[in-house]
Structure formats: C-alpha cells, structure tokens
Amino acid sequence: xxxxxxxxxxxxxxxxxxxxxxxxxxxSLSTSAVGVGWIRQPPxxxxxxxxxxxxxxxxxxxxxxxxxxxxxxxxxKNQVVLTMADMDPVDxxxxxxxxxxxxxxxxxxxxxxxxxxxxx
Amino acid sequence: xSALTQPPSASGSPGQSVTISCTGTSNDVGGYNYxxxxxxxxxxxxxxxxxxxxxxxxxxxxxxxxSKSGNTASLTVSGLQAEDEADYYCISYAVSNPVIFGxxxxxxVL
Numbered sequence: 358x359x360x361x362x363x364x365x366x367x368x369x370x371x372x373x374x375x376x377x378x379x380x381x382x383x384x385s386l387s388t389s390a391v392g393v394g395w396i397r398q399p400p401x402x403x404x405x406x407x408x409x410x411x412x413x414x415x416x417x418x419x420x421x422x423x424x425x426x427x428x429x430x431x432x433x434k435n436q437v438v439l440t441m442a443d444m445d446p447v448d449x450x451x452x453x454x455x456x457x458x459x460x461x462x463x464x465x466x467x468x469x470x471x472x473x474x475x476x477x
Numbered sequence: 478x479s480a481l482t483q484p485p486s487a488s489g490s491p492g493q494s495v496t497i498s499c500t501g502t503s504n505d506v507g508g509y510n511y512x513x514x515x516x517x518x519x520x521x522x523x524x525x526x527x528x529x530x531x532x533x534x535x536x537x538x539x540x541x542x543x544s545k546s547g548n549t550a551s552l553t554v555s556g557l558q559a560e561d562e563a564d565y566y567c568i569s570y571a572v573s574n575p576v577i578f579g580x581x582x583x584x585x586v587l
Contacts, residue, residue, distance in 0.1 A: 404566050468522065
C-alpha cells in the first residue's frame with residue numbers, strides 16, 4: 358500500500374525559503390520507473406505542478422518557478438524534499454506530494470496535502 | 478507551456494451523462510496517450526479516475542470513461558450521481574514538460 362505525507366511549516370514570512378518534506382511508504386525511489394512530484398493549489402484555484410524527481414535522480418521543474426525550486430531525495434529515509442526560495446503571499450497554497458508512475462505518466466497516489474500560508 | 482483548456486463548469490441531472498473536455502496541442506494531448514483525469518472533492522486530495530486517456534484504476538466505477546480525438550481529451554460521466562459533484566482536472570504529458578494541468582472544471586449535479 359502506497360502512502361505519502363507532507364510535512365513542513367504552516368506559516369512562512371515573505372522572502373523566506375520554504376522547505377517541505379514528503380515521507381512515503383510502499384515503494385522505493387531506487388526502483389526504476391518511479392518518481393515523486395510536488396503540486397500546489399492556492400485557495401479556490403487550480404492545481405499547479407511544481408517539480409518532479411525520478412528514481413535515477415533526474416529532476417524536472419515547472420518553467421515558471423524553476424529558478425526558485427530545488428527538489429532532492431533521500432532514498433534511505435524514503436523522503437523527498439522541496440525547497441522554494443523567496444516566498445511571497447501569492448505562494449499561499451496547499452502543497453501536495455504524489456507518487457509518479459512513469460510507465461503510465463500519471464500521479465496515482467497523493468498525500469493529504471499541507472496548507473502553507475505566507476504572511477508577515 | 479500553457480495550461481490545458483477546460484470549461485470552468487459543467488452540470489447535469491442525476492442519471493444523465495456529462496462530458497468534460499480538455500484541449501491542448503500536438504505537443505501534449507495530441508502527441509501522447511498520457512492524459513489523466515482527477516476528481517477532487519472540497520478539502521480533499523485529488524483522486525485518479527482515468528489514466529492513459531481511457532484506462533480506469535481499480536475501484537473507479539465504469540460510469541467514468543475517457544477518450545481522445547486530436548488535441549482534445551474528454552471525460553464522460555454516465556449515470557450521474559450526487560457524489561460525482563466535484564472538481565475535475567486533466568493532466569497531460571508534454572514534449573517540454575512531464576506535467577501540464579488543465580484549469581479544472583466544476584461539475585454540478587442538479
């Protein structure tokens with residue numbers, strides 16, 4: 358059974374760097390054809406893809422946010438970490454991590470999400 | 478890369494069928510059979526309903542079906558039920574990005 362859970366601060370100040378951790382179970386990021394992605398959703402708005410890391414450490418980023426994002430994995434801890442620099446109130450959103458099946462090119466399992474508010 | 482285009486809203490009465498479209502380009506929807514659809518109820522995480530254009534994960538009712546023609550993918554919900562009322566999002570693989578989302582469609586069951 359695949360499960361994922363996001364963790365991190367619920368409140369960050371403008372200009373700060375956000376660090377979110379996705380802790381997962383039921384699969385290994387050392388197994389081929391597997392990835393973990395981050396997706397966010399501002400209140401009342403649509404889903405927005407942020408970043409994706411694959412089993413082979415290949416990393417992909419949303420072009421519009423690429424300069425602010427870093428995604429890394431710790432295979433031994435079953436964790437994926439996303440950092441987003443220079444946070445702004447418009448970055449207030451629920452942040453989700455999700456399991457990526459590259460054979461199907463889909464996010465088939467999602468975490469519950471964590472709400473991050475950016476405010477001074 | 479621009480987001481995929483979905484109608485902001487759709488509606489139908491219980492028992493009816495509703496189709497939601499997702500329009501992209503030949504670089505995404507039209508170029509790959511990697512379109513997925515997600516259902517999201519308020520305050521909940523998205524749930525995978527359709528992958529690879531028309532395949533249903535285990536546990537998804539066969540009332541949900543997917544198709545594609547050219548650069549437009551579609552999700553059809555047949556025999557509408559009250560619990561189908563939710564937001565629906567399409568995603569496609571693309572030549573430049575592995576993930577492109579649609580803007581979402583709010584499905585209302587009248």
